[in-house]
Amino acid sequence: MEGFVQAVEGSAINQWVIGTAWGWPIMEIIHFIGLSLLLGSLLVIDLRMAGFFRQLNIVATHKLLPWTFVGFGMNLVTGFLFLMGDPARYTANIGFWWKMFLVAVAGLNALWFWVKINPVMKTWEPHADTPLVAKTIAWVSLGSWFGVLLLGRLIPYIGTG
Amino acid sequence: MFEWLEGTKVSMWVGESLWGYPIMLGLHAVGLAIVVGIFVMRDLRLIGFFEGISYESLDSLRKLAWTGFVINATSGCFLFTSQATTFASSTPFLLKISMIFLAAICAAVIQNKMRDEAPQWDSSGAVIGSVRAIAMVSIALWTGAIIAGRLTAYL
Numbered sequence: 001m002e003g004f005v006q007a008v009e010g011s012a013i014n015q016w017v018i019g020t021a022w023g024w025p026i027m028e029i030i031h032f033i034g035l036s037l038l039l040g041s042l043l044v045i046d047l048r049m050a051g052f053f054r055q056l057n058i059v060a061t062h063k064l065l066p067w068t069f070v071g072f073g074m075n076l077v078t079g080f081l082f083l084m085g086d087p088a089r090y091t092a093n094i095g096f097w098w099k100m101f102l103v104a105v106a107g108l109n110a111l112w113f114w115v116k117i118n119p120v121m122k123t124w125e126p127h128a129d130t131p132l133v134a135k136t137i138a139w140v141s142l143g144s145w146f147g148v149l150l151l152g153r154l155i156p157y158i159g160t161g
Numbered sequence: 162m163f164e165w166l167e168g169t170k171v172s173m174w175v176g177e178s179l180w181g182y183p184i185m186l187g188l189h190a191v192g193l194a195i196v197v198g199i200f201v202m203r204d205l206r207l208i209g210f211f212e213g214i215s216y217e218s219l220d221s222l223r224k225l226a227w228t229g230f231v232i233n234a235t236s237g238c239f240l241f242t243s244q245a246t247t248f249a250s251s252t253p254f255l256l257k258i259s260m261i262f263l264a265a266i267c268a269a270v271i272q273n274k275m276r277d278e279a280p281q282w283d284s285s286g287a288v289i290g291s292v293r294a295i296a297m298v299s300i301a302l303w304t305g306a307i308i309a310g311r312l313t314a315y316l
Contacts, residue, residue: 029311032193033304040198044222055221060213064202146191153190157183 017085037071049138163245176243188236195229204296257309264302
């Protein structure tokens with residue numbers, strides 16, 4: 001990690017992030033709006049997929065997915081810029097690594113959804129209960145993303161090296 | 162009054178204990194994600210996205226969104242006590258609170274309209290213009306509250 005930190009510190013992107021006036025708060029604002037879109041859309045999709053809110057048409061709830069990706073994209077870009085701006089602080093922080101681990105879990109879980117649920121979902125009854133595999137995927141998704149949210153907010157307070 | 166608040170035991174716990182502040186900050190983020198996330202998704206539906214989700218069924222999300230609001234407001238009150246005098250004189254903070262107050266009024270107006278008129282919107286396929294306008298204002302207010310909230314830490 002020392003090599004990574006040395007390579008980033010002083011690089012053009014590092015200088016741009018820390019040298020831009022109001023850069024950091026603007027990126028934080030985008031990161032917060034992104035997380036609201038990501039978690040808001042996933043709450044609707046996953047809670048329905050977990051069997052709640054059966055009034056909602058389960059197939060139609062997946063029309064929210066593009067907003068999940070928009071939110072994720074906003075947070076991926078701003079998150080990457082945070083890392084570039086202050087690599088030593090993030091890489092020394094155990095909370096950051098747990099957060100990245102949970103993002104990876106959430107990503108694999110999304111892949112599981114894509115393989116197991118997406119191809120068959122269109123044939124489901126729009127207002128019926130859901131199979132166990134769908135419920136499992138939904139709870140793993142909500143658990144990992146809310147874990148990501150908490151760890152992200154608490155990075156300044158936990159395990160700083 | 163704000164000075165008195167800062168001297169209370171609750172304020173001391175939030176401001177000075179090891180976990181008081183982080184716990185409240187964590188809850189504040191969870192509440193934010195739920196209340197803003199759900200209300201914005203509802204607003205987007207009213208504006209015309211996500212065709213296939215009936216307007217009538219949207220009402221089922223109401224309790225979840227208000228649960229997020231309560232988590233957010235409660236943790237926010239705890240956080241406020243820790244630096245009451247600073248927050249009470251911070252322009253971005255006061256802007257944030259005003260925008261949240263207005264966004265909550267928008268939410269109340271929208272849900273009353275939905276309760277009465279959602280079945281009509283579903284059968285005609287369109288939401289009345291005034292409700293679409295309020296939904297857009299609601300999105301703008303929540304976005305503004307996030308912006309002002311973040312800036313509270315800097316200004």
